[in-house]
Amino acid sequence: MDNTISKIELRNLLIDDYLELKKSMLESYKGLEDSYWYKGEIEKLLNVFPEGQLVVLVDDVVVGSALSLIVDERQAMSTHTYDMITGNSTFSTHNPDGDILYGIDVFIHPKYRGLRLGRRLYDARKEMCEQLNLKSIVFAGRIPNYSKYSDELTPKQYLDKVKAKEIHDPVMSFQLSNDFHMVRLMRNYLEGDTSSKDYAVLLEWNNIFYEKSPQLINAKKSVIRLGLIQWQMRLLNDLEEFFDQAEFFINAVADYESDFAMFPELFTAPLMADYNHLSEADAIRELARYTDPIRKRFQEFAISYNINIITGSMPYLLDGSLYNVGFLCKRDGTYDMYSKIHITPNEVHYWGMKGGSKIQTFDTDCGKIGIMICYDVEFPELSRLLADQGMDILFVPFLTDTQNGYTRVRNCAQARAIENECYVAIAGCVGNLPKVNNMDIQFAQTAVFTPSDFAFPTNGVKAEATPNTEMTLIVDVDVDLLKELHEHGSVRVKKDRRSDLYRTIKLK
Template identity: 75%
Template sequence: QWQMRLYKDMDELMQQAEFFVDAVSGYRSDFALFPEFFNAPLMAENNHMSTPEAIRELAKHTTEIVQRFSKLAISYNINIITGSMPEMVDDKLYNVGYLCRRDGTMERYEKLHVTPDEAKVWGMVGGNKLQAFDTDCGKIGILICYDSEFPELSRLLADEGMDILFVPFLTDTQNGFSRVRHCAQARAIENECYVAIAGSVGNLPKVQNMDIQFAQSMVFTPCDFAFPTNGVKAEATQNTEMILIADVDIDLLRELNQFGSVRNLKDRRKDLFELKKR
C-alpha cells in the first residue's frame, strides 16, 4: 500500500519502490503489485504547467521506470506488476502498465475504460488490448482500476485460464474505493480466482488532479469451504502505508472448479448466452 509523498527526483522514488520489492522478496513472494499512477509524485516538478501538459511530462519517465523495474524483477527474483503509468503512443495518452517477469521478459497491459475525469482533465484514451499472461506461477490477468468494474473483462480472462487477477487502483474518495473493492470481490467469486487489489494513500498538495487518495489493499478468494468464509484472504489497514502479503493455493481453484458447492464457470448456461472478444 503505497504512500503518496513528494520525492526530489526519480532516483528517490525508485529507491522507495526497491525497498518494497526487497521487503516482499524476503518473504519469498512470487508477485509484487504496485498501485495505479504510483509515480504521480513526479508531477510536482511540473506544477506550473497545465494538468494535461504535466501528465504528458510524467509519461516521459515511463520507459526508464519500466527498465528499472525489469532489473529489480531479475535481481530480486520476483514478478513485478508495475501498477500503471501514463504513456504516449502516436500522440495519444494511455494508462498502461507492465508485467516484469523475473526471467527478464515483459508484457504490456492497457486500461481499456478510462474514467470521465481521465478523459476530460487529461485527454486520456482507452486502450484495446486484453489478454491473460503466462507466469511461472500460473496464468494471471491485470485490470487497471475502473476496468475491474466491467465484469465482461475478467470473464474473458477467466476463459483464458486466469488464476489470479491483479487490480492496481487509485481512488480519491471512499465511495470510489468501495466500487473497486466490491467489484473486485465479485470478480473472485464469479470467476473462481484470486484477486489482489493495491492502492495509494496520502496527499499530494502540489499535484493537480491527484491531491488526495483513499485505499485499503486486499486479497480476495472465492467463497467456499476451502477458503475464508468472508472471501477475504488478507487486508491492509485503511489509509496506512504498509506491505500486504498473502499465500494462495492455485490447486484449490482446480478443486473448486470441479467439486465446489457452486461452480460459477461450469454451470453457465452457454445455450442461452455467450461472451466473445472482438
C-alpha cells in the same frame, strides 16, 4: 444391522484377508455365478499392484473392497469386455507406466450398506489416483435395475432417466453422485449379468491435478505468495529517490520469498510536482517521459530480486495519444505491457486519456494471470474473458480518492473473485499530494479476495491491509484449491453458466 460398531478401518488388502474377502463377495453378489475371486487370482493381483487393492474393515472383519489395475488410456477407452481388461483374471493387462486407474471390482457386504463405506473406498481410490499422478479412474458400471424397464425403455432412455433422478439404479445413481460421468454404453461387458441385460456403462472420474509430464525443476507452484504494496504518495526530489523507495518495497516483499510484487495505479504521480505550473494535461504528458526508464529499472529489479513485478500503472504516449499502462516485469528478464481499457470521465476530462484495446492474460512461472487497472474491474465482461482463458489470479492496481470510489472497486473485485472462481488482489495508494493538481487525496485498503466456498474464508477476504496506511501485504494463495472448486464446489459458476443461452466473446 448391529449398531454396536467399535471400529472402522480402511487399508490395503493382504492375502491373509482372503477368506473374509470371499465371504463378503458371496453375500454382495448373490445371484451371480462364481461371484468371487479365487485365492490364486488375489495373489496375482497383490503381486502386480499391491497398493491398488483396498479393503474396509468393521471391527477387524473385511466387509468391502475396491480392486484396481493401471492400464493405458487407449485400452481403457476402447470397446472391451471384463475378461479383456483383466487379461482373463491373469492381470497381464496391468501396466505400471499406464495413465488410467481401472476399477475391476468394488463391493460392500449388504449388512453394512448405509454406512457410506463405499464412498470411503472411492475417496481412497481418488486419493491414490492423485498420488500416482494418473489421468483418471475408469471402470464399467452395471445397471442392475434395467431388467425391470427393458420392455419399455432403451438403455439410453433408462440412463437419461437415471441421470434425471426419475429412476434409481443402485449402481449408476451412486456413481453419478460420486462425480463420475458416463463415457458410453457397452454391450456384453460382463457375461451372465442378466439384471443389466448384459449392458454396462463406461464411467470416468478425472484427476484435476494430473500432469502429463511432471517437472522436477521449474515446476509451477501450487501455493503462490503475493507481495502487495500500499504506496504512500509523497513528494520526491527526483527519479532516483522514486527508485530508492520502490526498491525498498521490492526488497521487503522479496525477502519473504514473494512470487509477485504489485504497485498501485499511477503511483509515479509524485514526479509530476515539478510540472504543477502546467495544465493537468501537459503535466501528465511530462510524467510520461519517465515511463520507459521506470520500466527498464523495474526489469532490473525483477531479475536481481528474483520476483515478478506488476508495476501498477503510469501514463504512456504512443503516436501522440495518452494511455494508462503498466508492465509485468518477469524475473526471467522479459516484460509484457497491459493497458487500461476503460477510462474514467475524470481521466478523459483532465488528461485526455484513451482506452487500450488489447484484452489478454499473461503466462508466468506461477501460472496464468490477468491484470486490470482500477475502473476495468467494474466491467464483469472483461474479467470473464480472462477467466475463459484460464486466469487463476487477477491483479488490480487502483487509485481512488474517496471512500465511495474505493467501495466500487472493492465490491466489484470481490464479485469478480466469486463469479470467475479466481483470486483477486487489489493494491492502492494512500496519503495526499497537495502540490500535484488532480491527484490531491487518496483512499485505499489493499486486499486479496477469494471465491466463497468451504476451502476459502467465509467472507471471501483472504487478507486486507490497514486502511490509509503505508504498508505491505504478504498473502499466500493456493491455486489447487481453485481446481478443486471448479469441479467439486458447492456451486460451480464457471461450469454451470448457460452458454447455450448467452456468452461473452472478444471482438478483436
